[in-house]
Amino acid sequence: MGKRVSDLGEFGLIALLTGEIKNNDPSLIRDFGDDTAFVRFGEKILLLTVDTLVEDVHFLRRYPPDAVGWKLVSVNVSDIAAKGGKPLWGLITLSLPPDLEVEYVRDLYRGINEALNRYGFSLVGGNTTKGEKICLDFPLVGEAKRVIFRDTPKVGDKIFVSGTLGDSRAGLELLLEERKDYKPHEWRLIERHLRPVARLDLSPVVEKYANASMDISDGFLADLGKMVKNFTAVVDLKRIPLSEELKRYCAERGKDPIEYALRGGEDYELLVASDIDLTPYGFTEVGRITSEGKGEIYTADGRRLDIEGFDHLRGSD
Amino acid sequence: MGKRVSDLGEFGLIALLTGEIKNNDPSLIRDFGDDTAFVRFGEKILLLTVDTLVEDVHFLRRYPPDAVGWKLVSVNVSDIAAKGGKPLWGLITLSLPPDLEVEYVRDLYRGINEALNRYGFSLVGGNTTKGEKICLDFPLVGEAKRVIFRDTPKVGDKIFVSGTLGDSRAGLELLLEERKDYKPHEWRLIERHLRPVARLDLSPVVEKYANASMDISDGFLADLGKMVKNFTAVVDLKRIPLSEELKRYCAERGKDPIEYALRGGEDYELLVASDIDLTPYGFTEVGRITSEGKGEIYTADGRRLDIEGFDHLRGSD
Structure with missing residues (x-):
């Protein structure tokens, strides 16, 4: 065959x-x-x-x-x-x-x-x-007004994300449990999955300051891997923005919220590389483009991260 | 329910x-x-x-x-x-x-x-x-270069169609017979269904001369009904362009090729209303916008035609 x-x-x-x-x-x-x-x-x-x-x-x-x-x-x-x-x-x-x-x-x-x-x-x-x-x-x-690709960061750029990551994945898991009742923090996670808000409010910031930009739909690491495919990047896992709702969800189930944030998917937050500090605009700085390279992503303490993301056509869902 | x-x-x-x-x-x-x-x-x-x-x-x-x-x-x-x-x-x-x-x-x-x-x-x-x-x-x-709607013919306009009508429907019927062998004229009808050619060659003629224009996808009568929804039109059935292939197909089966041409669907030929004679450009004149009205279409001998077409969501296919 x-x-x-x-x-x-x-x-x-x-x-x-x-x-x-x-x-x-x-x-x-x-x-x-x-x-x-x-x-x-x-x-x-x-x-x-x-x-x-x-x-x-x-x-x-x-x-x-x-x-x-x-x-x-x-x-x-x-x-x-x-x-x-x-x-x-x-x-x-x-x-x-x-x-x-x-x-x-x-x-x-x-x-x-x-x-x-x-x-x-x-x-x-x-x-x-x-x-x-x-x-x-x-x-x-x-x-x-100008052309901003996803894969053209500059060496030395800071890496920023908007909002919090991983909520949508937790919301999906909750939805699939098909319970009759959910707690308020669980509802908020479900809403993050069902009704994501596109960050059009941040589009003018991207337009002014981004060297590279994309939205996070396949999971932070998988998408960062696309952005830095010709670079090496370092990500400070302690800086990854997590919601209180996700932390509580994970605490209640003995799960690691960072895993949700790194590989969750469907966040529809923005991932931006810039040489300007974007934290005043509501972005969180999570890492840096350290050199040219082949798409390697390391943690702040030098551990290499696996960038494999979710693929709808291969996925087991 | x-x-x-x-x-x-x-x-x-x-x-x-x-x-x-x-x-x-x-x-x-x-x-x-x-x-x-x-x-x-x-x-x-x-x-x-x-x-x-x-x-x-x-x-x-x-x-x-x-x-x-x-x-x-x-x-x-x-x-x-x-x-x-x-x-x-x-x-x-x-x-x-x-x-x-x-x-x-x-x-x-x-x-x-x-x-x-x-x-x-x-x-x-x-x-x-x-x-x-x-x-x-x-x-x-x-x-x-300019705006040409489908439903803005003028009273007195001639109605034109490109190519021949009804072939695609005959081709579909042949395809659904799932025979191993087809005759050459049958193959040509099948090709008309499988590989319609968009009449982009006639787009400059439309751009210059059309008062109203649309493509014929739901069947000539159904589509003409949309064009003349605020008018009354007369169609001369003897002028409807028929291919030799369709005539032979219908002759062999005791069917009426005009029915295929009027209601066939998926012709992807053009239907144009114009006050200019478009026959030098390869169009066939098939009728005329006679007055304002409510979408009535008559034959040259005064018989009213039923414009009902094919609807994919209601269709019984």
Whole structure:
């Protein structure tokens, strides 16, 4: 038998695609391999991105539909925010099972609309089709004043993250327990998973000061590994920002909150390399780009960290 | 029990969505309800569209994967061509079953690449995820020199179509027979279904002369019904362009080729209203906008035609 998609994984499939497709479009600044594509249009820079939520892969039918709608918009806006950009126009594709309740769709739209209002842009078109599972795609066009890649930090840059890390993973675990009652701190973790907020508030800081920037979706270490693929970095694990909710969750279960923060995934916080101190803007400094290299990440006491992240196509979920 | 998605149908769902989402974006020229969205960006007009192919809804696993890739690009380019525009940048979302052969994906990409070369634009980004069925989304950004809606013909305009109609439907029926051998004329009909060619060659004609324009994807009558929703039109059935292949197919089975042409769907030819004679450009004149009205379409001998088309979400396929 030939190779299967699961043998290649998500990144292998993209590599196969980019190997097959040859671009010589002069308007193209960067295509695959970043949070968004960058294209030049007249005097302007446009950002193009698309992310998908698939039932039973990214969410379950029993999740609140308005949260699914909110998250669909937010994960795409997060990519634009990571490039220091501004979202302009969204499109939507809905593949829906014919026996799905209209009430579900109405709630889904309500969540989408809430997110559009929050982030201040418009849904301008879309498309519905039949499918066995709910499958939602949200192509998004944004604008940027300058080009900020994910993998162009400078040696000596400080590494910053926004917010707290690892909450979403804990929230997912709690959701999958299917309990009837949750404690308030557990609800807050669940909300972090169900209704992530794209850090569009920090986009102007990225635009001004970032040498490299991306959003944290596959887990801090996996994403930092992409940022520093041509560098060596040191991370001070004691500085990784953790919420009180996550610490309590882990204390109650004898787990290590740092592991959640390093490998959790779906944080939708920003990871930025800069030579400016960004802590006044609400970022936390967590490390430094020490030299050119091959993507090695070390702890402050010299231990090498394994950067392996989560891959949806290989994942065992 | 509450209402289901299948009770609303594709157009009802879009209406629900557009009712829920309120746009007050000054850059927006037109959102839902046309082949593409139109937005103003600086001095320019951008066209935004997205169309989806879902396994077992739009294609079967046994179809040649390169044809599926070709069609994915073509159906989206067709929307841009219908607006007299030019495709600029595409994105792709691939939801793939983990056990799908990599060879399949390679062939799919080959078809996509062939179409990109043919239509002369670039794929600039994308996204892969896991799904039970193959689900392909192709968001596309294009550019237009002026705004041409689908539903703004003028009274007195002639109605034109490009190419021949109904072939794709016959090709689909042949495909579903799953025969081992097909005759040459049958193969050509099958090709019309599997590998439609977007009429980007006619986009400059649309851009110059159309008062209203759209592509024919849901069937000629259903789509003409959308164009003339505020008008009354007359169609001369004897002028509807039919291929020799379709005539032979229908003759062999005692079927009426006009029915295929009127209601077939997936032709991806252009439907244009203009006060200029477009027959020198390869269009066929098939009717006329006779007055303002409520979407009635009559034959030359005064019989009213039923415009009901195919709806993927209600369809019994």
